[in-house]
Amino acid sequence: MTATMAGTDRVEIDFSVYNPFTPEFSTDPWPVLDRLLREYPVAYHRDMGMWFVTSHEHAQEVLRSPRFSTRMTDWNNAPASTPESEWTLYEKVQQHSMLNVSPAEHQRLRRLTAPAFSRRVMDQIEARIRDNIGEVFDELPDQTAFDAATGIADKIPIRAIARMVGVPAEAESLFVHGLGWNAVRATNPMYAADRDTYIQGTIPGLEYLFESVAEHRAAAEAGRGSDDFIGTLVATEVDGQRLSDAEIVSVVIAVVVAGADTAVDLHTLALQAFLTHPDQWALLGERPELMEDAILEVLRWGAHGKFGGIPRFPLEDVELGGQVMEKGSFVMPLFATAFIDGRKWAEPRRFDITRSHAGNLVFGAGPHLCIGLNLVKVQGKLMLDEFRRRFGDTARIDGEVEYDSGHWNARRITRLPIRTGA
Template identity: 30%
Template structure:
């Protein structure tokens, strides 16, 4: 009966990420959208939505859709090469929007930069910053975690991971707030252009940093590892380095800021599971997948574009149309997860698709999880009796995620 009723309603009456109902609890909308079909036309976004995880994994695996923003039917014209700014040089033909062959080559040659040893070294490098930031909280009885910690940790830790000298931090920090907007198809042309200019300025800084590092090699950080890889692989160049670093600083910081909020919130809602979640980096890696599954932060998905007129999952998709892959629709589906409402940091994920799948699996996943693990371990070491200071109010203003306006916590420090 429910399915029959839903089938008579316009899809935008069942699914509206801007609605108060979605902000309160998006799960019914997730399920209603998935029930509508494997590929659903969503008029408000002028896009198709891919709703089922097996189809999304197949798309990731075979890459039959384009990830190039300029293939979108409403994108500005692709500029000719002699008119490229730094942004186009980084985004066209390099690591993020490369042709499939070059993308695979980049992943293969840079894999040593994401090894377990490198991630362990990065943890050692960023630990003093995390400890210092949390120690500066002193004996506060209550504080807003977003203001005091979450807004700072991603940029500090990722910049330290990369090896970006502190003297450049004030100049490049703006790109954290806007980098992912530079190719976001749902925002205004003016806002996207402002983000593009922020990225151009960030690239100029990265070029200076790379030149300085070439002149003074020897730093044991991510950038130095990439420069060594460049010297040994003629098909991997400076623009590949710039694109990877920009992605880590921009997209990495943007997504980890959301993850910081929901990680702490989820753990404080289930304090009995904190010891198991923080038992080791490996335990936290699995716990984090459960945190992001259980949380209800996602609003959009991964944008792809039809490179030609084609049939996708039985639907006629026109060249240039957007296809949004939404893996989060499965997260509270009882057909996909047993007791999806139950939070369990030891839940098994096979496969674990939180960071993508196949050739487009996020190469920085281990770095992101280690940064979060280190922050949570230090926070609960410093405040073992931490708890929520009331239920936080959600904020729906972000284009891509539900976040919190504040995340106030009580430290319950014994001052006797």
Template identity: 30%
Template structure:
């Protein structure tokens, strides 16, 4: 499965910081460069695709420090003068992921009741019913089937659209918009921006329709917060809903497909999980730790004052990317971190972030992964790849390493 992405570039000549994201040899492993940096220079300057210079932080403890310290601002990263990862791509200042406290706290409190452990657990049966129906259709169509189109792509979009109250007839449109928004190729930038505008436009219209006909769903809760006590602006309302759809779909869909592939690549671990289905919780945590989250491995933050991290002085105004892909393979935290082991107790991996920006939908993503993987393995005990692994199609020019398809037989 050796491959390279167009976002991966060789080091700059003439002593300039190396280009980032670093080259990879496998979509299911972080760049080998991270292991070297953790040992030799855990906080390093890099050249971004935009041409800007920024810092990357690679050790687990330093990554958590950056996540948790208010001096590293997501809001500052949306300002025009801030360093940018990609050329021509501006952050959305109204998005919850771009907010600092106290605005982030205000927005998070609005949506947190929809993602409590009790409420998410109450979604279990509905998600199980969705998974059963999707796998019924895959089985009826006959082998070979495709895990991506049959399960990993539709499950998260169905779940998040149901949570927000998006009509079933519009799910495919949301999936297409979300897919395009994660493209990174310069010649697709215009299409990515158009997709984001289409999504925001649709949601703005949906908000107006829902005001005329209120409903008891998450979007209805957000509208009430906007209209009844002015706890968020109209732009924040629409951006918030759009962010939930994109985050709730794209990351979970790709994690699920990649997780199935990792299990198929590790037959001993797969058989251990089949023999003891109760391991599914630990298996999902290990899959979340083991599988890289994306090409960049983190969001841009900007230091709002001078801060020392890992022995390096980061100046106010400098861009910083805390690399979760590297933190999750830190030898100081996990023994033999490049080994996939579902009996491992992964502890606090950084795949859902840390601090105030810890993913609000983490428990929902876990539940979808647990039910999706467990049901797939139970329904298809002979599950195996239907093509050589080297022939698997991977999307190019995307933020998250994504399979176009995962053909399987049983």
């Protein structure tokens, strides 16, 4: 049986209804996603042990409602707490993460970090990473035929985030691959069984970050403060309050996790979308002011991940869509279906960069709106600008697109062969 109504009228599904780890799902997710939207707006997946919320309306409610927590400690199956005396550097930093602090403390951190994400700082970051993106294209071994997944998408996020926080080239791997890759998994409840291994993998990168923050703070105290990303976080004062070193490091980790993982998919998805919709590529060239909407549309149209963003845990029994999600259960708003819900989006399978994105969930919603969204947008803009400057409208996908069906969340494109008229 693929779905059952339990004794409490709970709608349940299993892998026969939704198994996002198959090659078939990665290649063509539409039939599965359409069925989830049509038949299971809210359902408990007994093989995964979590609730899936598939409709845009219900997913938005979960993201915005104060009845749901982002703290892993509010999950019934959370790993046992480690005594404070045994905390690693990672666990000490996590006490200051926006995902783990109280709502009031979360608002305080948002106020203190806002200046670092201002238009002025983002413009500085754009100027700082523009040349790096050009260098990535320069490094393509053949400008007429290349794999955009390994040649472009795998490289740009690493360099962009490293430059954003002032990491030299020789520390890029330590910072993004070591810290970013492990932090994504250490903070995700789905990896609870191997959490200790991932935590240890973050330590060298965290030590590097604390040293960098200390250097920025010492420079500021000596009157030589900088107005770069970390320098702005160090210098910001609101109502007499400042960020501690651990709070600054927790913010940088959030940016690394958001920018290093999501942005990899943005670059391949953007090229796939525009090269299969040349009319939209031409339109973007004619109307560059559509760039921000275009990036949102790329992610709405193509970023059909296997789960959502940050899981939620009900602080009380919550009724939604006729289902009662128990206090402390694992709730996953499924962005893949919310992004193509026909009750929200007209002709959801159509890629249209002029579409209104009012109320979109691409970067989440509510108090935990993605902190790294501006960095992701800047990367996407610069990559597409450079691609157009070099190749104009001569590029096309030339071969089979391949996916990593085993990736924990994304429909990660691992091969995107492109041929150009360069």
